[in-house]
Amino acid sequence: MMNMGGFVLFKDIIFGIIGGLGLFIFGMKYLSEGLQKIASNKIKNIMAKVTNNNFIGVLLGTFVTTIIQSSSVTTVILIGFINSGILTFLQSASIVLGANIGTTITAQIIAFNISVYSLPMVGIGIFLMLFFKKEKIKIIGQIIFSTGMIFLGLEIMSQVLKPFRDIPQIMKFFVILSKSPLLCIFCGFFFTIIIQSSSASIGTLIALASSELIGFESALYILLGDNIGTTITAWIASIGGRTSAKRLATFHSFFNVIGAIYFTFLITSGFYSKFIDYMTPGDFSGKSIARYIANAHTFFNIINTMIFLPFINFFVRVIEKLIPEKENEYLSNSVKYLQDSLLETPEFAFENAKKEISEMAKMSNNILKLIFEGFLDKDVDKIKKVFIIEDEIDKLQHDITLYLSKIVNVSNEISSSLPVLIHSINDIERISDHAVNIAEISEKMLDLNITFSAEALDDLKQVFEVISKMSYLTDNVFEYYTTKDLHKLNEINEILDLEKKMNTYQKEFFDNIWVL
16 A cells, blocks of 8 residues: 555656656647748648659658658648648658658657756747747747757656656556567557657657666567557548548558568567667667667668558559549538648648639639520520529638638738638629529529510620620639739739720610610
């Protein structure tokens, strides 16, 4: 039975673990956010240049994940790109392999063991964030602060875990753990799923090993579980998405599970431990254990990627057969590019919202064409289609506006553009409302067999031609905001000239007496 002193000690240890882990996870998340703010445009440009070369895809995944320090964020971005049709499943699969390598850099940084500088880093980071107005300096302060929090959390966990060696019940558990590779793998898997961060779980693993609670071989098995557990992020992000997103989540899990299976045999045989020992200076104990674990994590993903890469096309085809394509891939009939998974990276979310507005403008152009043709040709089917498309445009107005409201923590440039986009959405929707009004009038005219004179129809045709051309040119201008094609901006002046022409027609035809 535990006495009061033992209870107080145990309470302090648990509180220390919770607090240290909390600081570590917060530091990791805040660091990733800071790095994304700096590198978001670079990431966007890099992703846009993805080719069908699998080796290049691996390099891109490694580079991007190294920059943003989170394979989970990279995976979420990929899922969003797949759902938006920007990337294919095959392109994303090779990037995921690289992301697994890039995420190991976190453990390598942790292994430098600069915890002694954690408090000064926290102080310097806070100072830069609070007392400087320049955005770049604030972001640098955020990066320094969050890095300090990572090492502070790690140091707290390492210190509070050491007394566990004096508690027989705890040591008995770790002895049992060291004798069961499957239990180690399960612990790593389960813990990573709970905290949703392989970097945090590996940081905790390093703290346990540094406190001599677990041996190196046990840590290797736990590492395998960590790698499997991190794939849960892809599954969560793929919920409600396209089939390709579910295929990528399957591939990510398949990659890490297969790797864990054959690495289990390599670890059990002692070969992998000897290999890491040969590649790493120092010994398995003391401060060097962090570098041993970091190297084991890195080499696991590098070796696994090297084995998978030549067969990636084969695995992709197998998964495509296991998970066949569905007919309707969009989240709804009206949404094509909006993905909640991209809200973690606001710049990407903003770009996709602009693409969705461009699609909405094209639908508005289509509805005008249908109503003009239906009105002039007395085509009932085309008139009825107007009501269906207008309903889809109403959905888009709601969906895009709601999506834009969810985009937060953006640059001043994006922040100032959001009201303009919302105003444009409302204007596009208003066009479809007017088309419906014309459709309703057309239906009544057909029911009552009302006709216009030839002169009146000629006047209306001139009006329709001008409006159709203005709508077409407006679509092109909207495309400028997604493609940055400067030639499309030249059409703005032409739209303004047509608007003046439309005003002239309105005054001229309003004064005419139309014969019904």
